[in-house]
Amino acid sequence: xxxxxEHARAEPRGAGTLLVWGIxxxxxxxxxxxxxxxxxxxxxxxxxxxxxxxxxxATHSGLRPQRVPVTTLDRLTDGAVHQGVVLRRxxxxxxxxxxxxxxxxxxxxxxxxxxxxxxxxxxxxGACLRVADGAGADxxxxxxxxxxxxxxxxxxxxxxxxxSMPICAVANLVQALxxxxxxGLWVVxxxxxxxxxxxxxxLRVPLVVVLGAESEGLRRLTRATCDLLVAxxxxxxxSSLNLATAAAVCLFEARRQxxxxx
Numbered sequence: 001x002x003x004x005x006e007h008a009r010a011e012p013r014g015a016g017t018l019l020v021w022g023i024x025x026x027x028x029x030x031x032x033x034x035x036x037x038x039x040x041x042x043x044x045x046x047x048x049x050x051x052x053x054x055x056x057x058a059t060h061s062g063l064r065p066q067r068v069p070v071t072t073l074d075r076l077t078d079g080a081v082h083q084g085v086v087l088r089r090x091x092x093x094x095x096x097x098x099x100x101x102x103x104x105x106x107x108x109x110x111x112x113x114x115x116x117x118x119x120x121x122x123x124x125x126g127a128c129l130r131v132a133d134g135a136g137a138d139x140x141x142x143x144x145x146x147x148x149x150x151x152x153x154x155x156x157x158x159x160x161x162x163x164s165m166p167i168c169a170v171a172n173l174v175q176a177l178x179x180x181x182x183x184g185l186w187v188v189x190x191x192x193x194x195x196x197x198x199x200x201x202x203l204r205v206p207l208v209v210v211l212g213a214e215s216e217g218l219r220r221l222t223r224a225t226c227d228l229l230v231a232x233x234x235x236x237x238x239s240s241l242n243l244a245t246a247a248a249v250c251l252f253e254a255r256r257q258x259x260x261x262x
Contacts, residue, residue, distance in 0.1 A: 016091040019152045021073075021082035023050050028160025029089055030054065034061040036090040041066045041073060043084035051084050058087075080156070091150060095166040097176050100139055101183055103166075104206075107138065111185060112254055114247055115141040115210040117173060117222045122148050124214060126157025127244030133161040135251035141176060141208070144169040177225045180208055189226035190250050191218050192240040198230040203254035204261050211250070214243050 017038065020029050027050075029037055040058045042051055044067040055065045073082045095103075104111040114132045119125050125148050132140050148154065149169075155162045170176040177187050188201060189210040203209075210226060212218035223229065232241060232249050241249065 017088055018091045018150065018155060019076060019086060019088055020155050021077050021080060021086040021152070022156050022159075023054065023083045023085060024159050025156050026054060026085045026087050027057075028163060029087060030057050030061060032160065032163040033089065033092065036092070037061070037063060037087050038090065039063070039066065039088040041068050041076065041086045043070055043073060044068055046084050054085055077152075080153075092162055092167070094169040095139060097168060097170050097179065100141070100166070100168045101179065104138060104180075104183065104185070110204060110206045110258070112137045112251070113139050113141055113180070113185070113208045114251060115173065115177065115187075115208050116147070116213075116243070116247075117210060117218055118143055118147045118213045118216070119243060120148055121214055121243070122151040122154040123157050124148075124243040125150070126154035126159075126162070128247045129154070129158040129161040129165045129167070131244060131248045131251055133165045135248075135255045137165070137251055139166040139168050141168045141170065141173070143173045144171055174221050174225050177208060177210070177222070181225075181227070186228070187226045188228045188230060189218050189223055190232065190246055191223070191229055192231055192234075194229035194231040196228070196230050198232050198250060198253055201228060201230050203250075203257045207254060209247070209250045209254065211243055211246055 020026055040063050042055055042065050046052060058065050073086050076086045114128060114137050116128060119142060129140055150162055150167065181187055185206040185208050187208045187210060191212065210222060232246060
């Protein structure tokens with residue numbers, strides 16, 4: 001058996017895996033999904049501070065941390081800022097639509113879902129997961145095909161929200177939105193050419209906020225599925241915000257309204 005396998009947990013045949021790096025992202029993976037962490041690599045001279053604490057946490061969960069040169073970590077991450085730690089884990093399982101609908105039906109407060117219409121940038125997806133978690137959303141919904149998935153870059157930016165925020169990947173976004181509408185959720189699409197303002201909309205209702213891809217915005221059929229289209233009022237020279245920033249504005253406005261009406 002290779003040295004690498006001596007330090008790794010058994011892995012199911014065909015299981016998808018993901019590299020995660022950075023202190024906070026690795027701390028979160030060990031705290032929230034320790035059984036899914038398969039290997040942990042630490043900078044060879046990391047014997048104090050947060051990296052040493054990570055090693056102790058990993059050891060307590062049954063892993064044997066591997067001490068490696070910084071050049072090995074650089075190679076594993078293609079030169080990204082890894083802060084001296086990289087781990088390999090099973091990819092978090094996506095939530096299917098049936099399970100999401102059941103979860104929302106059982107909720108004790110009005111549901112809040114973020115839907116992304118074919119996002120392409122892993123950094124935006126990671127930031128959207130983090131925003132959705134911070135705003136108290138129930139899930140992030142996106143198409144399974146022709147969308148970015150949960151990559152190492154997305155997990156790094158999500159900073160732990162890849163485990164705390166369910167991703168519901170569906171075959172057809174429009175059909176999924178129609179199903180959620182049947183369950184009583186309102187679908188509000190954000191687009192810079194909408195006539196109405198985000199701040200004039202009632203976001204306290206059971207809600208899906210839909211945002212378009214970085215370059216194309218909302219697709220025609222997605223727009224047609226929305227119950228309401230709103231715009232984020234812009235005061236400067238740029239006409240729109242990037243995807244993750246727009247998600248933050250919309251979701252935290254929904255949260256503000258709900259707290260104000262509580």
